[in-house]
Amino acid sequence: MSFGTHAYVADERNASVLFNLNGAIVPREKAVVNVFDSGFMLGDGVWEGLRVHNGKIAFLSDHLDRLWEGLAALKIDIGLTRQELTLRLSETLTANGMTDHVHIRLMVTRGLRSTPYQDPRVVISPATVVIAPEYKQPDPATAERPLSLQSVATRRGRPDVQDPGLNSHSKINCITACIQGIEAGADEAIMLDPHGFVATCNSTHFFIVRQGEVWTSTGDYCLGGITRGKVIDLCRANDIPVFERNFTLRHCYAAEEAFTTGTFAGLAPVGSIDGRQIGAGTRGPIVERLQQLYLTLIDTDTS
Structure with missing residues (x-):
């Protein structure tokens, strides 16, 4: 399970x-x-x-x-x-x-x-x-069921400590973050970088939508996600403004939409962070559009 x-x-x-x-x-x-x-x-x-x-x-x-x-x-x-x-x-x-x-x-x-x-x-x-x-096969409900995320104390580290861009077997910091998220009653943890900016989730990448713009972290403190990169490319190819930038939890709480990306489930909507509802608390129109674009991209790549 x-x-x-x-x-x-x-x-x-x-x-x-x-x-x-x-x-x-x-x-x-x-x-x-x-x-x-x-x-x-x-x-x-x-x-x-x-x-x-x-x-x-x-x-x-x-x-x-x-x-x-x-x-x-x-x-x-x-x-x-x-x-x-x-x-x-x-x-x-x-x-x-x-x-x-x-x-x-x-x-x-x-x-x-x-x-x-x-x-x-x-x-x-x-x-x-x-x-x-x-x-x-991913649970079909994941595409629509909003996830709950919890910000946690465990940070993504600097590359001179343990490079967060390295997809190594050593995942203890992510596991620790996951445990903290679970103990808080969330589906997954959201991790900050050493400066307090949002970095990533413990096992997926993270995006928010604000006033029609898609934001994700700079990527300095997270794995070079394949799905993350494809979603950024899809935004650029389909006239959806997208920015890799620093932002804080304050920006997340006021977002209209939020979602995660990963190889297994693709794009999954986020409904709450730290117990605070994000937007309408449901899958939003930009997330739904990007989900369809991503599925089309996969079909094209594997055809």
Whole structure:
């Protein structure tokens, strides 16, 4: 079970799906890693969430760009070319007969360590590469049901502490923020940057609409979201004013609309922040329009 923007329709087929573990197709229950794996032991790795539409992975090139940037930042050698990894993804989908309503968790860690220690010089194996596909259709209600968000104490950090633009396995600050949001009765947390400006949510990106303008953060303290970028591009291509800028919770409380973006659910409307109703408290016209534009974009990309 999942909640908020990650609520999904349960599918019994997931009990028998096949995963890809370092190039080997294995049953889900046998897709396990060693306790000395860098990802398990230290959160030392990067990952991507991918969606399959019409038999193709949406915006795959963008996701691979981000993955390779993260690998370079952490100096992890995946041991595969982009073409080889793409083939491995395709082989995994083919082995499962998967063509639609599929979510893939692609995980790459530094590999096995000889001892519990953070120094990468103790790594004794090639990188661990896991492809975990599931039949995972977003709950249809997510497109219309307004989310509740809660601003929390946990901040998005500076890049010289832990780069928030790196899609690493180390997500403890996001998890802490999520717990704080849940304890306050919200679906998800909204996180501020070190200066007090709105940065992002704990697992999605965040936008508001004010007087017909779409605002999102500067991006300095959040992951380079693929869906976030596509929505910004869609606004620019369809004469919707859009701005990447600093803004505070004060601006959010007075917004006409608000929404989140993410690979899994696309665009999801926000109805309240910190218990305060946003606009009419329902999905607004700009959010609905952008949802349709985004669905069309996905169909075009995967056709």
